[in-house]
Amino acid sequence: MSESQLRAEIDPVYDVVGVGFGPSNLALAIAMEEHNEAVRGERTITGVFLERKQSFGWHRGMLIEGATMQVSFLKDLVTLRRPVSRFGFVPYLHERGRLVDFINQKTFFPTREEFHDYLEWAAGGVSHMVRYDSEVTAVRPVVTDGEVRLFEVVSRRPGEREETVHRARNVVVACGLRPFLPEGVTASGRVWHSSDLLPNLKEIKEDAAPTRFVVVGAGQSAAEAVWHLHRTYPSAEVCAVFSRYGYGPADDSPYANRVFDPEAVDVYFHADGQVKAQLMGYHRNTNYSVVDMDLIEELYRTEYQEKVRGQRRLRILRTSRVTDVHDGPDRAVVRVQDLTTATAKELHADAVVFATGYRPFNPAALLGEADRLCVRDAAGRLCVERDYRVRTDPAVRAGVYLQGGTEHTHGITSSLLSMVAVRAGEILDSILLSTRAEPGAVERPAVLSGSHE
Numbered sequence: 001m002s003e004s005q006l007r008a009e010i011d012p013v014y015d016v017v018g019v020g021f022g023p024s025n026l027a028l029a030i031a032m033e034e035h036n037e038a039v040r041g042e043r044t045i046t047g048v049f050l051e052r053k054q055s056f057g058w059h060r061g062m063l064i065e066g067a068t069m070q071v072s073f074l075k076d077l078v079t080l081r082r083p084v085s086r087f088g089f090v091p092y093l094h095e096r097g098r099l100v101d102f103i104n105q106k107t108f109f110p111t112r113e114e115f116h117d118y119l120e121w122a123a124g125g126v127s128h129m130v131r132y133d134s135e136v137t138a139v140r141p142v143v144t145d146g147e148v149r150l151f152e153v154v155s156r157r158p159g160e161r162e163e164t165v166h167r168a169r170n171v172v173v174a175c176g177l178r179p180f181l182p183e184g185v186t187a188s189g190r191v192w193h194s195s196d197l198l199p200n201l202k203e204i205k206e207d208a209a210p211t212r213f214v215v216v217g218a219g220q221s222a223a224e225a226v227w228h229l230h231r232t233y234p235s236a237e238v239c240a241v242f243s244r245y246g247y248g249p250a251d252d253s254p255y256a257n258r259v260f261d262p263e264a265v266d267v268y269f270h271a272d273g274q275v276k277a278q279l280m281g282y283h284r285n286t287n288y289s290v291v292d293m294d295l296i297e298e299l300y301r302t303e304y305q306e307k308v309r310g311q312r313r314l315r316i317l318r319t320s321r322v323t324d325v326h327d328g329p330d331r332a333v334v335r336v337q338d339l340t341t342a343t344a345k346e347l348h349a350d351a352v353v354f355a356t357g358y359r360p361f362n363p364a365a366l367l368g369e370a371d372r373l374c375v376r377d378a379a380g381r382l383c384v385e386r387d388y389r390v391r392t393d394p395a396v397r398a399g400v401y402l403q404g405g406t407e408h409t410h411g412i413t414s415s416l417l418s419m420v421a422v423r424a425g426e427i428l429d430s431i432l433l434s435t436r437a438e439p440g441a442v443e444r445p446a447v448l449s450g451s452h453e
């Protein structure tokens with residue numbers, strides 16, 4: 001690569017370079033900002049976050065009108081770490097002039113649309129730390145005297161060949177989850193993942209009113225997609241396809257919810273492999289392939305009322321699975337097999353929505369050369385310490401941290417909003433302590449989680 005193709009930011013060397021800027025790294029940026037406001041001067045920590053999107057966004061494709069969050073507003077970006085933070089959901093409501101109105105709703109669960117607005121508002125408060133339109137393409141170790149004390153994080157703007165290099169003492173990877181489609185299914189103009197629901201619906205021509213949608217999946221996103229399509233297109237039939245007998249309710253009872261407590265991470269992390277598997281099995285119904293009971297009841301009432309009227313548009317194809325789907329010349333063609341009778345039928349649909357979940361981002365390709373310095377377990381998974389730092393070769397002094405993709409070590413909250421505030425504080429604590437221990441580093445005070453003031 002020629003010098004004209006590579007622009008390196010040799011100075012400064014950042015304490016933190018974040019890869020991705022969703023809620024997790026946003027929470028970390030806020031923790032860093034508040035730390036710097038408190039300590040000032042030479043004890044501040046430097047950082048930059050690189051995000052491939054043009055602006056902040058979080059599950060925009062599923063910001064369905066009326067859909068509510070499934071976590072309390074108190075589990076925002078900061079409150080569990082620092083309740084008096086100016087970046088909390090309550091200060092957001094106050095600034096927007098809706099605090100009293102929100103209180104009068106008597107709910108812990110804002111709409112997803114409002115919570116997204118809160119996240120955008122918070123991201124605006126640390127925008128000076130973010131470089132949007134910057135897709136990270138590689139992380140390269142810098143070897144000096146046989147040790148890796150720095151990483152080079154290489155990024156590129158869309159459509160440009162020129163690359164930018166940021167040097168970092170610590171890299172924090174938070175690339176979120178990737179939409180998952182079953183094997184053999186390819187996204188197209190009429191075959192979608194639920195994450196693209198709203199933008200794809202905008203492409204439907206007004207003069208071509210849909211007559212049928214097929215939604216595949218039994219979780220919250222699937223049920224919300226069915227609910228939205230049914231009420232938005234009053235002339236269309238909506239077919240819900242899943243292998244269960246019915247939608248399963250999410251367990252959000254007080255004791256079950258303790259699996260999302262900060263203390264639960266310690267319990268899970270220090271348990272042996274067999275206990276980890278048992279705990280995950282016991283509590284999967286708090287988050288995976290389950291639906292809020294209110295929505296289940298709403299869908300059931302709708303289906304029942306249509307039976308009363310003899311005008312059925314909501315059709316639940318239970319104990320069934322999709323065996324084939326392809327985009328035809330006029331409509332998508334879906335082959336559905338009844339698991340109990342082995343019979344099959346074809347459905348012609350204006351669109352097929354696969355609400356089949358997400359998979360954690362695999363950082364191996366991104367880390368590239370750096371990945372070979374990371375320690376993996378017998379199953380090939382990254383070994384991650386309690387502070388979310390990846391275990392590396394002893395010659396690596398620089399840090400690699402993961403926000404997400406740590407379910408095997410830290411439990412069910414790995415990719416959920418419930419822990420973003422506390423996890424951000426723990427990662428910052430770890431970075432401050434490791435930076436303080438570096439030869440020639442400026443002395444920094446130890447900072448405990450929740451005390452970045």
